[in-house]
Each structure stands twice: as C-alpha cells, then as structure tokens.
Amino acid sequence: MEEKKVTKAQELVYELRIRDAMTKEVITIKPDHIIKDLRIMLKENRISGVPVVDRELMVGIISIEDLIKALAKNEMDAKVHEKMTKNVITLYEDEPIINAVKKFNKYDFGRFPILNREGKLVGILTQKDIIKGILRRIELDYHTNELQKYKNVDIFKDIVTEHTNIIVRRYVAGNDFIHGGEAAEEIKRSLAGLGIKPPIVRRAAIATYEAEMNLIIHADGGEMIANINKKRIKIEANDNGPGIPDIEKALKGGFSTAPDWVKELGFGAGLGFINIRNCADEINLESEVGEGTKLKIIINL
C-alpha cells in the first residue's frame, strides 16, 4: 500500500494561526452610509466586502453581492444597515487556518472578519490571504533551511585537499581575566563554522578553555594555535612562563599553584589538566623551569 503523504502546505494549514495570514488593516464602513459609497470603497481598495462598524462594535458585514442586489432593485440610496448581513460568521485570530478553510467550504462567503477573544475586530481573512500566508511561511522556511545548509558545509569534504591545514592563531594576555575564555570561544566558533560535529567542538572548546586559562593564570600569557586538517584538531598553547617543575604531578591534577585571590574567583581548582585529558585523544606537555611550557592537545576527527 502506498505510503500516505501530507504536503508542507497541508501541514502549515494546521500549524499556522489565522493571525499569521489575516489582513490587519481592516477597512470598515459605518451603518448610516449609503450603498453608493460602498461601491467606491470596494473599487478603490480592490476588496470584495467590508465589515460594518458602529462605534467600535461590528454590527454586520456588507459585500459586493449585496451591492449588486441593491443595484438590481434600483436601491442605490439605501443605507448600509438596511442591506447588510447581520448574522456575521466570524473566526478568532488564534484559531488554526484549517478552521477557516472548513468555513470557506461550508459557506459561500468571500471573507470572514476576524475577532480576538475579547470580541474586538482585529482583521479580515480571504482565501487569497490564506494562500499568501502559506507561501510567505514556505518562503521563510526555505530561506532558513538554505542558511542552515550553508552552515553545515563540511569544508573538509567539499573544499579542502589532503594536505590543507587551517590555522587559527590567538595571543592571550597574562592575568587578563576579563577576556579569559575569549580565545576558546573564537576557536569554538571557527570549528563550528568549519562544519565539525558538535560533540567534537565541545571537547575542543573545553580543552582550549583550560589551556587558555593556564596561560592567563600561571604563565603570564602566551600563544594559542588551533591547527585543523582532515584528520585531527591540534591545539597548542605555548608560553615563556615559569615552567612546570613536576610534569607528572601536574598532569595528574588535583592540586593548584594558583594564588589565593585567583582561587577565590573559582579558578585553580586543580581540574584543568584533568579536563584536558578527558577531552583529548592525545596530549603532549613539555616544560622547562625558567624557560616556558609547550602544551599540545590532539582531538581526532
């Protein structure tokens, strides 16, 4: 048996509300106007019917059909309230468009006045409005999808050769807590922009953040380099700081050499290297006391 399909337009008819399609600037007419005035109003505004409003309350509706009937009976000087339809079929703005479609099928009217739940006239809906509303939404969805598709470009599949590396370089200032984390944010944005999958981006972001904070807290600044190719992301953090005396101990983590005032800010919990190790596939730490430190973090793609 063939699988039943529902088109996007059908889906939208259930999803969109009347307020998403209706015309909000409603042209209205007063009950004591004469029918002749209606003719000009309909012609100039290119509409087929008008709600009749008396002191902010809708009292009826009058259409081109009523005009024709009056013309046939030669009653063009009659008042609007004499010829209008008093039992107006209306819809509420928060109803789904499918309700309007059903009403258009049931009644032979060209338009429905739309009310809010307080009973106030807030718009008018014709079948043309429904079509316009659906088309507008389809266009908007298409535009959004196009943008997303563009972002999901996997650069390494679509553009880059085997031997291409993309390098993002960032200098990090020491003790600059105000900008702490910004290098990690930039690198994260670059990775996401290159189409790398979110779980990998997150791991790289966490590892980069910890490496960056080490530069800020312990090393008096340094350089962060993200080097990305088809196979892996390599993040390097290099500094000319005091160096790490006991590398094994540092990598095990759980202690911190950060000053007290830094610890009070929530840094230096001793978890930095532990976090990096949990996020990376490989790390390499070289350090010389008095010279500086080089940290390499590798995350495979």
Added chain:
Amino acid sequence: MNHKLKGGSLTLREIKYKLALNIRTAKKHLNEEVTGGYSSDLLSDVMANAKKGNIWITIQSHPNIVAVASLLELSAIIVTGGKKIEKETLSRAEREDITIFDTTESTFNIVGKLYKMGVIGG
C-alpha cells in the same frame, strides 16, 4: 535514577517567575527549556560536569562565567547571594547572548527550590 521531565521541562520564564529572579541580560530566551541544573563555584568543575542546556547556579560574577556558559551552551546563569555583577560581565553576556539572572537568595535555597520544581542535575 535520574530521569528528565520530557515534554514537561521548565522554561526560563517559569523559573524566573517562580523564583522571583531578576533578569539582567539577553532577555529574549525566556521560552527556552532547561535540560537540568548545575551548581558549582569552581569553573573547571563546571567545565567538566555541566551539560548543554543546564541552568548554572553560582556566586561567581566575574566576566569569565560568560565564557563558561557560552562554551558549554548552558541555558542561563543564576548569580546568587545578592552579589553585584560586574559591568564587564553584563556587557560580555549581552555580546555572547547569555542570559544572566540575579537574586539575593543563597545558592542553597535556589538549588533546593529548583530541585523541588523538577530541575535535576546529572
């Protein structure tokens, strides 16, 4: 056993209302649902354990909390204890589009209330 309330997850708007929080930045995300919560004042601990979409409760108010929230894609930060939030933190949060709430209540009370509302950690 941790279980998440699917289809009944709380939004930032409901949390803001029920806990009487003040919203300070990025006010357009109030319809966002939270995936759970995390409470810690040690940033590396948050980096290691908080999950995407979690709401983070802390007394830390310096600019780096914005980096943490942004990198982990947390839904919002609640700064507790009536701490005055630095101007730099607020402007960075607007730039990074991170929602920050503040409250005079303690972390303990806020976490307790959230837990009672069904916002769970883990």
